[in-house]
Structures are given as C-alpha cells and as structure tokens.
Amino acid sequence: MSFPWAEHYTPKHPAMQWIDEKLPLPRLVYNAVGAGYPVPRNLNYFWNFGVLAGLALVIQIVTGVIMAMHYGANTLVAFGTVEQTMRDVNAGWLMRYAHANGASFFFIVVYLHIFRGLFFGSYKAPREMVWLLGLVIFLLMMATAFMGYVLPWGQMSYWGAKVITGLFGAIPVVGEPIQTWLLGGFAPGNASLNRFFSLHFLLPFVIAAVVILHIWALHIPGSSNPTGVEVKGPQDTVPFHPYYTAKDGFGAGVFLILFAILLFYAPNYLGHPDNYIEANPLSTPAHIVPEWYFWPFYAILRAFTVDFFFVPAKLLGVLAMFASILLLFFLPWLDTSPVRSGNYRPTFRKFFWILIIDVLILGYCGGAPAEEPYVMISQVAAAYYFAHFLIILPLISRFEKPLPLPNSITEAVLGRDVIEGEREALPGMGSDPQPSHAG
Structure with a gap:
C-alpha cells in the first residue's frame, strides 16, 4: 500500500547503496516487512x-x-x-x-x-x-x-x-x-x-x-x-x-x-x-480414512447415499465436496454487508459460531465409520454448511442492523474521550471524519 506518510528507504552504507541501485532488493524488503510498511x-x-x-x-x-x-x-x-x-x-x-x-x-x-x-x-x-x-x-x-x-x-x-x-x-x-x-x-x-x-x-x-x-x-x-x-x-x-x-x-x-x-x-x-x-x-x-484435515470434506462426500433421478449418489457427493471449497471463491459477492468486522455484526457473529460448530461436527463424522448415526449427522451438517453461505449469509447481509463503527482505528484503540481531549488540547485540528459503515 502506498502511504504518503510512509518512510522511504535510503541505504546508508556504500555497499548497500550499490546493491539497491543495481537490484533494489534492500528497498523491496524494507517496504515489504520493514519500517517502510505501515500497518494498522x-x-x-x-x-x-x-x-x-x-x-x-x-x-x-x-x-x-x-x-x-x-x-x-x-x-x-x-x-x-x-x-x-x-x-x-x-x-x-x-x-x-x-x-x-x-x-x-x-x-x-x-x-x-x-x-x-x-x-x-x-x-x-x-x-x-x-x-x-x-x-x-x-x-x-x-x-x-x-x-x-x-x-x-x-x-x-x-x-x-x-x-x-x-x-x-x-x-x-x-x-x-x-x-x-x-x-x-x-x-x-x-x-x-x-x-x-x-x-x-x-x-x-x-x-x-x-x-x-x-x-x-x-x-x-x-x-x-x-x-x-x-x-x-x-x-x-x-x-x-x-x-x-x-x-x-x-x-x-x-x-x-x-x-x-x-x-x-x-x-x-x-x-x-x-x-x-x-x-x-x-x-x-x-x-x-484420509488425513484428519480432509475429514470435513470427506463427511460431505459420504453424506450423499441416494441417487437423485439419473444422477448417482457418488457423483453428487463428489460435486458437493468440490463445491464446498469452490463456494468460498464467491464469498466476497455473497456477503453484501457494508460492515466488515464480525465485532460490529451481532447476528452474523452468532451464525459464525454455529458454522464453526458445524465444521467441527463434519470433521468428527468424516473420521468416524460410514454408518449410522454418523451418516445422518453428516447429511444435516452438510446441508447447513451450504445453507449458511447460500441462504443465511445473504439474508443477514440484507436485514442485519450493525453496531455503530468507530470513526477511526485510533478512536477504537484509545477511545473517543481521549481523542476529543487531544483535539481540545491542540486547537486548529480538523473535526472528526464522518462515521462510515462501509469500513
């Protein structure tokens, strides 16, 4: 990110100056992970x-x-x-x-x-x-x-x-x-x-x-x-x-x-x-069973046990397993809320923790034998997984009332009273920027 107030790197040692002139690697490292990269x-x-x-x-x-x-x-x-x-x-x-x-x-x-x-x-x-x-x-x-x-x-x-x-x-x-x-x-x-x-x-x-x-x-x-x-x-x-x-x-x-x-x-x-x-x-x-980190997706694969018209259950399971990952690629457009952080989205926050529990249940069922009641639990958990992203999240984005956002990161860290006190102590400073729910 190009910050106008970011410190620009100028090597002091002649050898570093020569390297930076021929191959600006020192400058790149400084701006990527050094003092030249400001972060919140x-x-x-x-x-x-x-x-x-x-x-x-x-x-x-x-x-x-x-x-x-x-x-x-x-x-x-x-x-x-x-x-x-x-x-x-x-x-x-x-x-x-x-x-x-x-x-x-x-x-x-x-x-x-x-x-x-x-x-x-x-x-x-x-x-x-x-x-x-x-x-x-x-x-x-x-x-x-x-x-x-x-x-x-x-x-x-x-x-x-x-x-x-x-x-x-x-x-x-x-x-x-x-x-x-x-x-x-x-x-x-x-x-x-x-x-x-x-x-x-x-x-x-x-x-x-x-x-x-x-x-x-x-x-x-x-x-x-x-x-x-x-x-x-x-x-x-x-x-x-x-x-x-x-x-x-x-x-x-x-x-x-x-x-x-x-x-x-x-x-x-x-x-x-x-x-x-x-x-x-x-x-x-x-x-x-596969390794433990594949278990949630393996549970989704095994959740399909009945053919759907002319589509075999095995094919449905394969498609659902791949769809469970590909679905995440569309998340930026499925969640249309102007507020980013879950800290200011009370309804979203509740369903987020339900999703965490759901994924953990899928993981447990994926490592369990392919028998009841694990298959039935996998089917319910897989259905909720897709419903969360395709139904619940878009509805929350549309109807949720988010909490008020802070005017700035500094206000969130120090508090409004401290910021206003500093502004009173330094006359001539501009007024606070307007709140933005777009983050």
Missing part, C-alpha cells in the same frame, strides 16, 4: 497466522528436500526407504516426523487464518484478490498433502489413493480416463508413485510462488484490522518493524514450542497406525 495499530494475535503459515511452509520445504534425498519412488522399496530413513539416517526420524506433523500444523494455522478472515470480513473489497489467492494456496496445499500421504506406501497410502482417485471415475464420460491418467494405470502402482512424488516435490515451490502473489496483493490495499475501518492517516498506523516483527516472533515461538511437544512426545498422534503396514492390494483396511 490495532492488529491482534489473530493476524499472526499468515506468518505462521509461511513458517510452516519453510519447515515443509526444508524437511521435504532432505526426505527426498533418501526416498525411492518404487513400490518395491518406497516403504523400506521411509523406514530406513527413520532408523539408519542421522536425524532421519526427526526429519520424517517433522515433515509429517508439519503438514498438520500447516493446515491448523491455515484453517485458523481462513476462519479469522471469515469473521473479520477480510474477503471484502478491496481485498478480494488477497482472499482468492489464499484459496488457491489452500487448494494447492490439499493436492500436495494428498500426494504426500501416498508416498510412504503404507496401507492407508495405497487405499487412500485408490479411493480418492476413484472419485474422478464418478464423472460421466471423462471420469475414468482422468482416473487412469492420474494413476498411470488402472490401480495405484509404480507409475502413480512416480507421478505423485514428482508433483509432491514440485507443488510446494508453486505454493511459495502464489504466496508471493498473495503478499503482493495484500500490500496494495494494506492489511485489514479488527474494526474493519480503513486507515485514515499516520495516527492509525505503526511501522511493521519492530512492532509486528516482535509480535510475530512471539507467535512463532509459541508455534514452535507446541510443534516440538507434538514432535518429541506424540509424533504419531495425528497419523494412522495402518500406515505402518506395507501396502497390500489384497487386504482392505476395515476403515479407510
């Missing part, structure tokens, strides 16, 4: 999750590259090379557990990041592109995580690949050719493992590239804030460094402590024990 003064710790997601991505890339050095993408040796890395490679167990649990932590912070955006209206104008690019990152993460789950070539790896790629077979006409193309055959095998390994190695770097676009798009309108009120002057901002670098550093410390606790004391807690059994195409596990 009222950001809370919910704004840490973007940085934490970046930290998780770095952990995944570093540990993934090291794991790739010892991995063999062949059905005869894949399981053995993973176990050999765990047992015989120096710190191999640490790299493998860090990579596996790092994926879970990556999804945790991204889900918190998404729900923070939902509550504070970060998807609203002028930040639609920031939201859309964030969803692209989320889709790339899901594809990368699925392919990575296949690579250890355990029982859940094999049968998860068979079930998930089998979903494409439900698409009429083109489904089975797509499934065969993805697997490189009619069942998961050597061709599948090679393709998934190549894509799993490549996609994190694609994610990193989209993250750069995501940050670039964010810097054009500037960061949102808990009030949803736009920045009106230098009094509403502070430099990103040192104020928010210190805050993000604290958040990163908490993240790494929690990550270390899971990594050293419960490294297999979020995994499935069947994946320590080598893949066997002739032995089907009693209960096939």
